[in-house]
Every structure is written in C-alpha cells, then in structure tokens.
Amino acid sequence: MRDYLIKRFFLLIPTFIGITLVVYVVLLMLPGDPADVLLGQEYDAALAQRLRAEWGLDQPIMVQYAKWLGHIVQGDWGRSMFSRKPVFDEVLAKLPLTLELVVLALFFELLISVPAGVLSAVKPYTWWDYGASTFALIGVSIPSFFLGILLFLTFGLWLGWLPVQGYVPLSESVGENLRHLLLPTVALGVARTAILTRLIRASMLEVIRQEYVTTARSKGLAEIMVINKHALKNALIPAVTVLGLQVGFLVGGAIIIEKLFALPGIGSYGIDAISNRDYPQVLGFILVSAVVFQLANLGVDFVYCFLDPRIRYGEAEA
Amino acid sequence: MRAQGFGSEESLPAGALSKPWGVGQAERSVAGKDQKTIGAWRMTFRRLHRSHTALFGMGIACLVFLVAALADVIAPYGYADMHPEAMLQAPSGKYLLGADQMGRDVLSRVIYGSRISVYVGVVSTIFGALLGILLGIVAAYYGGIIDNAIMRLIDIWVAFPNFLLALVISVILGPSVTNVVVALAIVRVPTQARVVRGTALSVKENDYVQAAIAVGAQDHRVLLRHILPNCMAPVIVLGTLEVATAIIVEAGLSFLGLGTQPPTPSWGWDLRANVVFIEDNPWIAIFPGLTIFITVLGFNMFGDGLRDALDPRLKQ
DSSP, X not given: OHHHHHHHHHHHHHHHHHHHHHHHHHHXXXXXXXXXXXXXXXXXXXHHHHHHHHHTTTSOHHHHHHHHHHHHHTTOOOBOTTTOOBHHHHHXXXXXXXXXXXXXXHHHHHHHHHXXXXXXXXXXXXXXXXXXXXXXXXXXXXXXXXXXXXXXXXXXXXXXXXXXSOOOOTTTOHHXXXXXXXXXXXXXXXXXXXXXXXXXXXXXXXXXXXXXXXHHHHTTOOHHHIIIIIIHHHHHHHHHHHHHHHHHHHHHHHHHXXXXXXXXXXXXXXXXXXXXXXXXXXXXXXXXXXXXXXXXXXXXXXXXXXXXXXXXXXXXXX | OOTTTTOOGGGSOTTTTSSOTTHHHHHHHHHOSSSOOOXXXXXXXXHHHHOHHHHHXXXXXXXXXXXXXXHHHHXXXXXXXXXXXXXXXXXXXXXXXXXXXXXXXXXXXXXXXXXXXXXXXXXXXXXHHHHHHHHHHHHHHHOHHHHHHHHHHHHHHTTSOHHHHHHHHHHHHOSSHHHHHHHHHHHHHHHHHHHHHHHHHHHHTSHHHHHHHHTTOOHHHIIIIIIGGGGHHHHHHHHHHHHHHHHHHHHHHHHTTSSSOTTSOOHHHHHHHHGGGTTTOTHHHHHHHHHHHHHHHHHHHHHHHHHHHHOGGGOO
C-alpha cells in the first residue's frame, strides 16, 4: 500500500504540470495583455513595451512557462503585477481562512448528514426519513449564494445575531472567528450536506441488510452497537469518496461565499486576480486550488485503509 | 450528479441497463404478435407517471420552458423599461414583485431572465453530453491506447474543481452568454464521458453487439445502432440533473459578474445588482433567487423521478 500511495503522490506532479501548462498557455494567448489592462486609458505603446519586457511577456510562451515553473518549485511564485506583493506570501496568508471555511463546512456536513442519513435508513418511510429526503432535495436545489443572502438577511440584518461582513483571525479570538464564519459555513455546506445525507442513507440501507449485521443482531448486541460498530463504518466508505471530492467543490464554492461575506480568503484573491488578469496571481490561485483538491483526494485513499482494512492498494491477493 | 453538485455519478442508474434498450422490438418479433412485451421506454414512462414528485418536477420544468418561450407575451413590461416613479417600490398591483433600484419591474426581469437560464442550461448540457458521449463510447469500444489516452485526458480534466474550471474558462473567453455555455459544456464533458464509457463497456460485451461485430458491421454502425442507444438511459438522467446544475452555475457566474452581462436580464446578475439594497428592499433579491431555487428544484425532482423510473432497484 505504501508503494501505491507513493506512486499516487508522484502522479500529482504531471497532473500539476498539465493543469498549469494549459492555463498558462491559454492565459498568455488571450488578446489584451496585462500591460493594456494596467495602462487602460493612458495607453502608451513605448511604456507598454517596457512593461512587457519587464514582466518577460515578450519572450516565447514555453520559455516563460519553463521559467515560471522553475521559480515555482523554488518557492518563488512571482509578484502580483499590480500590488507588487509576492504571490506565495499572499497565498499563504489567505489560504488558512479558506481552508478553515472548507474544514468547517465539512464538519458541518458530517454533523448533519451522518445522523440524518443513518436515521432515515434505520427508520425508512417514516417522518424522519421524509424530513431528511425533503431537506436533501431542497439543499441540493438552493444556490449557495442565495442561501447565503437569506442567512445574511435573517440572522445578520433582521435578527442581528451574527456579523455579516468581515473576519476575525483564529489567533485573535476563537469565538469571534467562529461567529464570523458560521453563516458562510452553513451557506457553503448545505448543498453538500444534502448530497451526503442521501448517499449515507442509500449506503446504510444496503449495509444493514448484510448478513454480518443480522449476525451481530442475533448475537444480542444492542441496536445502537450494531449500527455504530458494524454498519456505519462500512456505510461510510462511499461517503468518504464523496467527501474527498467535495473538498474541490467547497474550494470552488468558497469563491462566491467569500465574495458575498467579504472574507479575505483565497477565493476573493482569485476573483480579483482573474478580473485584473494578473497572471502570477491567477496561476498562484489555480495552483493552490489544484494542490488542495489533489491532496484531499490522496487523503481519501489514506482514510479508506482505516475504514476498511481489506483495502490494500497494489498488493496481490493472498 | 446533483445540482450544484456538479455531478457525482452517485445518483446514476448504473444498473439501468440490465435490459438493453431497443431490444424490445427484437423480442417482440421473436415472441410473436400474441405475446405483448412492454418496451423499456414505455415501462419507464409508466413508472414516471406514478411518481408525483417527478410529475411535479416535470410540471415546473415545463412551466419554465413555457415562460421563457412566451416571455414577450406574458411579461407586463419590457425587461429594460425604467419607471423612475417606481424605484425600489414594494410589490404592488402594478408591479407584482416590486421594482428594482432603476425602477424596472422585477417580475418582467424574472420572466425574461428565464430565457437565459433555460438556454444556458439546455444548450450547454446538450453540447457537454455530445462530446462526453463521443469520448466515452470511443474509449470503451476501441479500448487499449485510445481508451488510456482519453481517460488520462479526462483525469486531468477533473483534476480541477468544476466551478473553478467554469470560472477560469468563462474569464478566459470573456463574459458573455455564449462563453458561459461553452465553459459549462466543457466542464460537463468528463462526467458524461465516464458514465458513458462505464455503460458502453458492459453493453459492448452483450451478445447482440458481438453478433453485429461478427457479421462484419462497420464500427460506426455498431457504435451508433447498437451501443449508443443502450447507453442513453444514464445520459438522459444525468442530462436532466445537469440542466439544474448549469442553471445554478450560470447564476453563480453572473452573480460574480462573469456571466451574462447587462442589459440582458439574468437571475444571477439581478441577485448581485440588488443585494446591496436588500436590507430595506428584500424582494428585489429574494424573487430572482427564489426563481432559481424553484427551477432547479423542478429539474432535480424530475431527474430523480426519471432515475427511479429507469431503475426501480435504486429506489430503496
């Protein structure tokens, strides 16, 4: 298994090269470069040419890409074309907020979907089940930004219970930090919670019909033990796959939510970069998003082994 | 895949193909006229007919299509008509859903906005599905290097969060409705391709396909006449659910200012433009948002019902 995971880890490298190459080439082939954007109305051909030379935009694309990649592996992600701040430092400064938001959203998902999914599978065709199914249907259909607006309006503006804008770093105050992130977390997490609830329900229904569950029951084990110790662990395997994939969706979804709640995370950073066509910033944003997504998928492979010891990647069957 | 789920394959009728589609005809001719067999599609429609939620969802979807088609007739005002006296007016007899900060009728904008949503949802899903089907079916049929090459390409394709990919593509191409369609179609290809490949791999092993190959049928005939029709069930279910996703993503991109551009009315853009006035005038943001929600709910209910009808074993 170790070999498999190492192989998986090293396979990430060509994937990153593929992604960044495509994005890099396409970005640079676009009409209208950053010099045009920066100079805007006061466009001056000589000045634009000087800026292009300074940014290296006058060199062939592959040369630019190779140079950029060489710098990336050395931790030099370039500087923002507009703020002149180092991209790597900016990404590192903004990433913790987005990661916290994603982790909180995942936690929220598990907190709601595991009990809801299990309960509706254990008590199928009851009000619990119908309630969970309705929640799931509504949850997957409501756009996160609309839900965010509704939460913002209800709990922030009308009831005044929670702050609707801004952010307090975790290092300053845990309580305030969580208060600021509660609404964005719910807005971001509800849709994925709904999907996970359905999945856990379906997979629990399948597992509780298995013979080993019947055996556990016939041994006289308490129902709660049967569900928790025997059924749930196996039912969670497909849920873990989806949870891993959801990290990617959450990183993507965080863009809108961060914008809506004015959170200075990597999503807002990316949107600003994209709007300004700030290439180093765009590439830094894309690279870090892809890294998070890929590492989450790798993490899923690790968790599998814990949940199901029979899974032994790449080893011959005994 | 679910709406805004950007599709996982979790909800697909993977086993929906236990009985090949289109074989009903052959069975019928073998069974003779007296022995009536029910075609798989007819059986599906019967099951679908019995599902109230699916019918309700289908009703919503049809209503949205109808509203989009008849927008010119049913909208009380033009989507860009400004009524300065009605600025930020609450819902009233004259402006049923109120008016926005420029005095434009919210109801009329919601009605016209359905055109963009329907157009983007349906067209991007169709193009995404066509390319996905092509890649999936070719990978499954030819196998070997072709399969490997296509699937590795798909792996890179999905190595990137979907919303992010749609965002980057639409920014690269520039904000416009057509570019959003292209971005969404590109993003949807991998899921369809994977699903079609998976289904086609099992369909390919069926005797009737092997028989067609054995009698020397040409590749395109085997692919189009024998394999493709039997891969359509999951494609249709996925497609229905993807229309819902596409509507949400289009609204999301427009909400960020990267999709449909004014003055073209779009639910997402209206939500963005009106959100700053929301504290005192909640209706101007709530109604466009609610419309997105109800439309997506409709497509999801229909898609779920269709999935259950295609493979009742999945309905547990």
